[in-house]
Amino acid sequence: MKASAPIAPSSIWPEAPADSPSGLARSQHKSPGETAAGRRAVTERASKAWTPKRGQPDREPGLKRANFGRGVGLPTLLLLPQVLILVFFFFIPSLRALTQSVLLSDPFGTTVHFVWFDNFKALFANGEYRQSLVTTVWFTVAQNVITLAIAVVLAFATDRVVRARSVYRTLILLPYAIAPAIAGILWAFLFNPVVGPLAHMLHALGISWDPNRNPNDALWLVIMAASWKHICYDYIFLVVGLLAVPVSLMEAAAVDGAGPIRRFFLIALPMLGPTIFFLAVMNFIYGFFETFAIIDAVTHGGPAGATNILVYKVFVDGFINLDLGSSAAQSVLLMTFALICTLLQFRYFDHKVNYGV
Amino acid sequence: MKKMAFIAALFGVLALAAPAQAARVEVQWWHAMSGVLGERLNELVEKFNASQDKYTVVAVAKGNYDEVTNGVIAAYRAKRPPEMVQIAERGYMTMLLSGAVVPVQELLDQKGYKVDFSDFVKPVASFWSYKGRMSAMPFNSSTPIFWYNKDHFQKAGFDKPAATWQELEKQLYAIKAKGVSECGTVLPGDFFWSLLENYSAINNQPYGTLANGFDGLGTEFVYNKTKVVSQVARLKKWLDDGVMQIAGQGFSPEQLFTSGRCSTFVNSTASHGNIERNAKINWSATFLPHESDINPPLNSTIGGGAIWVMKGHTPERYDAVAAFLDFVAQAETQVWWHGVTGYVPATNKAYAMARERGYYKDHPTREIAVLQLSRGTPNDNSRGFRFGNFVQTMLAQRSEVEAVFTGQKQPQQAMDDAVKRGNEILRQFEKLNAGKGTEWSPEAK
Numbered sequence: 001m002k003a004s005a006p007i008a009p010s011s012i013w014p015e016a017p018a019d020s021p022s023g024l025a026r027s028q029h030k031s032p033g034e035t036a037a038g039r040r041a042v043t044e045r046a047s048k049a050w051t052p053k054r055g056q057p058d059r060e061p062g063l064k065r066a067n068f069g070r071g072v073g074l075p076t077l078l079l080l081p082q083v084l085i086l087v088f089f090f091f092i093p094s095l096r097a098l099t100q101s102v103l104l105s106d107p108f109g110t111t112v113h114f115v116w117f118d119n120f121k122a123l124f125a126n127g128e129y130r131q132s133l134v135t136t137v138w139f140t141v142a143q144n145v146i147t148l149a150i151a152v153v154l155a156f157a158t159d160r161v162v163r164a165r166s167v168y169r170t171l172i173l174l175p176y177a178i179a180p181a182i183a184g185i186l187w188a189f190l191f192n193p194v195v196g197p198l199a200h201m202l203h204a205l206g207i208s209w210d211p212n213r214n215p216n217d218a219l220w221l222v223i224m225a226a227s228w229k230h231i232c233y234d235y236i237f238l239v240v241g242l243l244a245v246p247v248s249l250m251e252a253a254a255v256d257g258a259g260p261i262r263r264f265f266l267i268a269l270p271m272l273g274p275t276i277f278f279l280a281v282m283n284f285i286y287g288f289f290e291t292f293a294i295i296d297a298v299t300h301g302g303p304a305g306a307t308n309i310l311v312y313k314v315f316v317d318g319f320i321n322l323d324l325g326s327s328a329a330q331s332v333l334l335m336t337f338a339l340i341c342t343l344l345q346f347r348y349f350d351h352k353v354n355y356g357v
Numbered sequence: 358m359k360k361m362a363f364i365a366a367l368f369g370v371l372a373l374a375a376p377a378q379a380a381r382v383e384v385q386w387w388h389a390m391s392g393v394l395g396e397r398l399n400e401l402v403e404k405f406n407a408s409q410d411k412y413t414v415v416a417v418a419k420g421n422y423d424e425v426t427n428g429v430i431a432a433y434r435a436k437r438p439p440e441m442v443q444i445a446e447r448g449y450m451t452m453l454l455s456g457a458v459v460p461v462q463e464l465l466d467q468k469g470y471k472v473d474f475s476d477f478v479k480p481v482a483s484f485w486s487y488k489g490r491m492s493a494m495p496f497n498s499s500t501p502i503f504w505y506n507k508d509h510f511q512k513a514g515f516d517k518p519a520a521t522w523q524e525l526e527k528q529l530y531a532i533k534a535k536g537v538s539e540c541g542t543v544l545p546g547d548f549f550w551s552l553l554e555n556y557s558a559i560n561n562q563p564y565g566t567l568a569n570g571f572d573g574l575g576t577e578f579v580y581n582k583t584k585v586v587s588q589v590a591r592l593k594k595w596l597d598d599g600v601m602q603i604a605g606q607g608f609s610p611e612q613l614f615t616s617g618r619c620s621t622f623v624n625s626t627a628s629h630g631n632i633e634r635n636a637k638i639n640w641s642a643t644f645l646p647h648e649s650d651i652n653p654p655l656n657s658t659i660g661g662g663a664i665w666v667m668k669g670h671t672p673e674r675y676d677a678v679a680a681f682l683d684f685v686a687q688a689e690t691q692v693w694w695h696g697v698t699g700y701v702p703a704t705n706k707a708y709a710m711a712r713e714r715g716y717y718k719d720h721p722t723r724e725i726a727v728l729q730l731s732r733g734t735p736n737d738n739s740r741g742f743r744f745g746n747f748v749q750t751m752l753a754q755r756s757e758v759e760a761v762f763t764g765q766k767q768p769q770q771a772m773d774d775a776v777k778r779g780n781e782i783l784r785q786f787e788k789l790n791a792g793k794g795t796e797w798s799p800e801a802k
Contacts, residue, residue, distance in 0.1 A: 104785075104788070104789060105789075106451070106454070106455065106789055106790065107426075107430045107451060107455070108430055108433050108434070108455040108456065108457045109433075109434050110455060110456040110457065111456075111789055111790070111793070113789070128756075128778075184606075185606075185607050186607075187607075188605070188606035188607030188608075189607035189608065190607075192604075192605045192606070192607050192608050193603075193605060194602055194603075194604060194605060194608065194613065194618075195608055196607070211605065212603040212605045212762075213596070213603065213762050213763050213764075214763065215763055215765070297606065297607075298606055298607075299606060300606065301756075302755075302756065302759050303759040303760075303762060303763050304756050304757070304759040304760035304762075304763050304765055304766075305756050305759075305760075306763075308756075316752065317749075319423065319427050320423050320748060320749075320752070321746065321748055321749035321752065322426070322427075322430070322451065322746075322748070322749075323746070323749060323785075
């Protein structure tokens with residue numbers, strides 16, 4: 001694909017009948033009533049439209065397409081456990097949060113006032129909340145970029161590791177097995193300005209490192225800890241993604257004289273597009289929702305609220321301050337932000353990603 | 358068929374036998390004690406269970422104070438609360454006005470136990486009573502005291518820490534200047550409790566209006582107009598000059614003291630157990646310092662927890678609860694608990710008993726907290742603190758003090774902001790709890 005190719009999905013396959021890729025997608029819904037011949041025809045048309053330039057005949061293209069030919073019973077059954085988990089651990093709690101967010105109640109629930117959107121209004125009027133919002137943006141963006149960048153380099157380097165490759169992989173995957181709170185304590189200790197060995201190294205280099213009194217140091221510390229904990233996740237996906245890059249292409253490029261760095265940027269990276277996009281979304285969700293244990297262990301949201309990201313504030317206001325209404329309103333808002341963020345990513349980046357690898 | 362009948366008969370026999378075996382009424386007590394303190398609490402419960410054959414108390418560790426509070430709230434909402442729960446002093450107003458608790462004094466009266474609440478140490482009694490009657494059973498009461506490294510002071514040429522902040526400051530600077538120790542003192546993790554709240558009580562400074570909240574929910578913070586501002590400025594100066602260090606996360610202030618790195622340390626008297634076990638230094642303790650222009654200093658206030666009794670249980674279970682609370686209040690129990698933990702004895706009788714037995718000759722530092730708590734007569738500034746949502750206002754205040762430490766705000770500005778944020782939180786509590794607590798007044802009966 002040329003770099004200047006138009007971004008609409010159907011135009012990736014200019015010679016195909018205008019409706020063919022989407023026609024395939026539609027066939028999912030009406031497949032039970034269709035004849036086998038009809039199905040074959042659609043598949044043939046699609047694969048004909050798909051194959052020419054790639055040299056990969058007859059493979060179902062793309063990560064996004066699935067075709068359930070035998071009715072909806074089995075798929076429904078297979079989905080059921082996941083749906084039930086969602087209902088009990090997501091939809092019902094979400095509804096509860098939604099209800100709680102328009103109430104002012106004491107922790108024991110003996111007095112409950114309905115206050116419309118007062119909890120939300122109070123949040124928007126609250127400087128601390130706005131500061132938390134800004135901190136969260138910095139935190140998630142930095143965490144996302146750092147995690148992806150390091151994971152991509154490590155994944156690409158996997159091929160270059162000749163000896164003890166499995167040891168290399170295991171070492172990188174190890175942090176995934178460590179509980180976030182423990183990871184947080186590790187980092188807090190290593191970078192503790194009084195006793196931490198790494199903090200002493202920084203001091204020896206002339207860097208005045210003190211996350212207890214410097215808000216930026218504290219923010220960097222939690223960003224690093226959160227990234228470190230998540231690099232392994234990205235790494236797994238990227239290693240698998242790299243395996244899917246055809247060796248022939250890389251070899252051809254090598255024969256043409258492209259060095260490893262050029263091969264990486266011009267071939268591997270574009271072909272990793274869907275994986276990186278998926279990971280970016282997952283990293284955002286991780287940063288938004290799963291980092292409060294790290295914050296709690298490393299900084300308690302301090303100093304002076306410098307690392308008080310939204311999810312940690314939800315936790316503190318709900319479970320320490322027992323301000324349930326505000327905490328619920330915050331989680332509703334946080335969820336809205338995460339939804340908007342994910343939708344924006346899909347809206348603006350999804351089309352630029354080539355799923356045809 | 359015969360088999361079925363046999364099984365049915367078996368179950369029948371079991372059903373008959375079960376009550377005979379389980380004649381002891383079992384009640385639960387959720388608590389927040391861990392480590393050495395948790396072991397001691399279990400011993401206490403075993404003592405009670407062994408002392409009689411009618412009741413069994415089951416102690417359940419539910420994590421730290423916040424986790425216990427959350428646990429009991431969730432349990433109460435699910436209509437399965439424990440009979441008793443240990444709640445920290447900061448949660449007092451939340452529990453008091455929750456409508457979910459049974460007043461302890463009323464329960465004990467009703468069950469015919471004669472606990473002499475007038476004999477309780479004053480700051481303890483006044484903290485846990487409302488409208489003249491005990492609302493929860495004081496259990497683990499502590500107060501901050503001043504710990505120091507004897508060797509460091511001797512090497513710097515001092516006998517012991519000075520009694521006033523002004524003199525103490527000179528000592529700490531001298532200790533650093535003479536190279537005895539690079540860290541004069543360490544910022545306590547709960548500095549808001551020891552160095553701001555107790556500081557205000559000892560130095561006769563008001564913390565809030567309406568007698569620090571004792572006279573009504575309309576209380577407002579006023580510590581931005583008191584010596585607290587200069588106290589915060591002092592801490593900031595010590596930090597800037599390296600006389601005070603922050604332990605930070607991943608490490609505790611106590612470790613900096615017990616390892617001999619920092620010369621002094623302000624912490625609860627309840628850490629006696631830990632410090633005796635861990636300290637490799639020649640340590641001692643004394644009273645918290647006071648300002649040079651405040652003489653005599655007032656009493657300090659308590660921290661720690663009390664046992665609350667939850668609503669919604671059968672009379673038989675409340676029999677068990679009352680028996681246990683009576684056991685806890687007995688002087689013998691108090692003396693034992695005081696000795697093994699470092700918490701203060703809650704009653705004067707227990708204190709006198711410990712004295713008579715010569716306990717303080719061997720453990721002089723254990724007496725400091727009692728003496729500091731009971732010196733003088735508590736006034737409106739030193740009786741204690743009765744603010745709603747006190748955890749939330751404290752966290753807002755801590756954040757503002759941190760803004761001074763990071764250099765983002767001047768002490769006055771930070772304390773103004775802390776008071777402003779705190780008052781908003783107090784108003785929310787007032788709005789939610791207006792008119793509550795009437796069931797506590799004696800005339801309502």
